[in-house]
Amino acid sequence: MKFPDLQKCTVAVIGLGYVGLPLCIEIAKKQKCYKTGKQLNRKVIGFDIDEERISELKSGFDKTNEVNKKSLLKADFFDLTNKIEIIANADVFIITVPTPINENKQPDLIPLEKASRTVAEALKIRFKTLNKSIPIVIYESTVYPGTTQEICIPIIEKESGLLCEDSDKKNIFACGYSPERINPGDSRHRLKDIVKVTSGSDNKAAKWINSFYGSIIKAGTHPTKNIKIAEAAKIIENTQRDINIALMNELAIIFKLLNIDTLDVLEAAGTKWNFIKFKPGLVGGHCIGVDPYYLTYKAQLLGYKPEIVLAGRRINDDMGKWVAEQLILEISKKNISLVRSNALILGFTFKENCPDLRNTKVFDIVKALREYKLNLDIVDPRINPSEAKNIYGLDIKNNIPNSKKYDAILCAVAHKKFIEMSNAEWKRILKVNAIVYDLKGIVPRELNPIRL
Ligand SMILES: NC(=O)c1ccc[n+]([C@@H]2O[C@H](COP(=O)([O-])OP(=O)(O)OC[C@H]3O[C@@H](n4cnc5c(N)ncnc54)[C@H](O)[C@@H]3O)[C@@H](O)[C@H]2O)c1
Structure with a gap:
């Protein structure tokens, strides 16, 4: 044949x-x-x-x-x-x-x-x-x-x-x-x-x-x-990325305690030729946040308990909760009443410029913020609202409401539409004294965003 x-x-x-x-x-x-x-x-x-x-x-x-x-x-x-x-x-x-x-x-x-x-x-x-x-x-x-x-x-x-x-x-x-x-x-x-x-x-x-x-x-x-090499090559591409982001997330937590801006530190360190450029952030979706568990599962079947890979997973899985706590801390510092405050989350998908909602870590932020009873709006131009309702039970809008101003805005996903927002558009939705928490480093610096 x-x-x-x-x-x-x-x-x-x-x-x-x-x-x-x-x-x-x-x-x-x-x-x-x-x-x-x-x-x-x-x-x-x-x-x-x-x-x-x-x-x-x-x-x-x-x-x-x-x-x-x-x-x-x-x-x-x-x-x-x-x-x-x-x-x-x-x-x-x-x-x-x-x-x-x-x-x-x-x-x-x-x-x-x-x-x-x-x-x-x-x-x-x-x-x-x-x-x-x-x-x-x-x-x-x-x-x-x-x-x-x-x-x-x-x-x-x-x-x-x-x-x-x-x-x-x-x-x-x-x-x-x-x-x-x-x-x-x-x-x-x-x-x-x-x-x-x-x-x-x-x-x-x-x-x-x-x-x-x-x-x-x-x-x-x-x-x-052979086949095993090809399988392993794919799984380590995503595992390597997961661990590198986990390191950046751990650094972001340390630098927050030191009161320095992680993105500024990374920009400075990145001027050295062999500094590898990764940024802190949420690791969701069905690849980077999932694939390392395939490798650790097989390793454990073979009698080896991976240390670094699982530590990286833990750090990245807990990042949403940590971000929510930081936002609450910032709101409290300004003496804004949590129950009366209006907060807006920009972006809900697991990554920018695609409609994919699978395993989005923005949901972890929403879950944690809900405990504090903020009035929360979530806006994502790329999602299908009825799909989001089915999967997460949330009412997510495609557009920022016209007539509303916010005490706190969390920019969670770097969709093109958010990157393109002008200063005037930002100012239109921000109350005086409002907090802008920018996870992605896309909010104009003159608005004084708090960054990771
Ligand atoms: N999306 C990515 O970025 C990406 C990149 C590289 C690799 N991968 C890998 O590729 C694979 C597929 O990922 P995806 O993102 O395309 O998934 P997906 O969820 O977008 O699509 C999978 C499709 O398979 C269908 N399906 C499920 N079970 C089936 C079955 N038994 N028979 C026929 N169809 C079935 C589903 O209905 C769905 O339409 C995964 O292993 C993923 O890890 C994904």
Whole structure:
């Protein structure tokens, strides 16, 4: 049996979220291969278990804001579906489902296991009907080293009856892991501009998978020796970032006691060529605040209790509460009555310029502030208010109320709209003597913001 035709294969992408959808669009493009210059003519089947997501995408609406209506409607989809029979038409299966943690901060592999069963089901149908080439299964979800080979491949083998091996047998499939490294909301670093790390279950599979991604990734690829290395590479990218931010957060706490501005300190220290530039802040979302727990889980299974990684996680997880306490302290210093004060939080998403509400640490600030019974408004121009209401039970507005002035404003997320606010706009919403607490360093200095 042969591997699929690189130029003309049909690709099923399982899980059409922040990662899966932009990937579908890139694969479906009728473009020339970046490596060989040959014309690509691939078909894409987008698969998701969320029916609402499928029908929104069919109508050209992407709630993640990663793909615009024109690109979505123009894309050469074979289908957008939640039916397994349809993806049985594919030659390549790419899995981009969520990998969250559970309430014990341990990996929740249920979506990944379910997606593996879906692929196994599709492979069974494909094997009976078409059986034309060796199917390739590629995992892109972030996992701890070993997951693909210890958890995912055994599920596919057991459920499909096929084997993941390099042999002359007919009932085989090949597998690989290629982590996604996109940064939603970032228009400069798009999928094709980020080097793609690739790996495969054997040399032939690794080579095919590397050529496949090399054809659509302008920045090129980095093949690794095996799947575990590719899995580990992704997990440490985010772990390193988490620890660096945790260090900045710890410094911010120390500098607050010293009564010095952390951002000023970092600016000064940053003039040395080898000072690494990170800033303090909230670490939310489903990647940086989650992925390190995948690594620590696996380390503990192997008998090692990580020190630095877990300490960093603790510091970052407690940051929202600390920020809320600092704000309360500042309000109290000015003798403003807490129960009568109007406070405004600017920004609720877990990061700037995207609508993603998952695991936002601004919620920790809101929870802590509520204990003090402030009159609290929350404004975020990027969110869907009904989604925020469903998930967090909060009434969040898209726009700052016209006629209201505040005793305290906490700038929590650096959305473009907030960065672009003029001094006059700031002054319009601030009472005399008001406090501006600026977590992101975006409020004009002449308004005397308190910074981290
Ligand atoms: N978003 C990012 O910034 C980013 C960047 C790099 C890597 N990652 C990783 O990529 C993976 C996906 O993340 P995301 O942000 O795209 O998630 P997401 O929540 O935006 O999207 C996941 C999609 O998968 C669907 N889904 C869930 N279970 C499914 C199943 N069994 N079968 C089919 N579809 C299913 C959901 O309905 C959803 O539409 C995660 O492992 C994440 O850690 C995310």
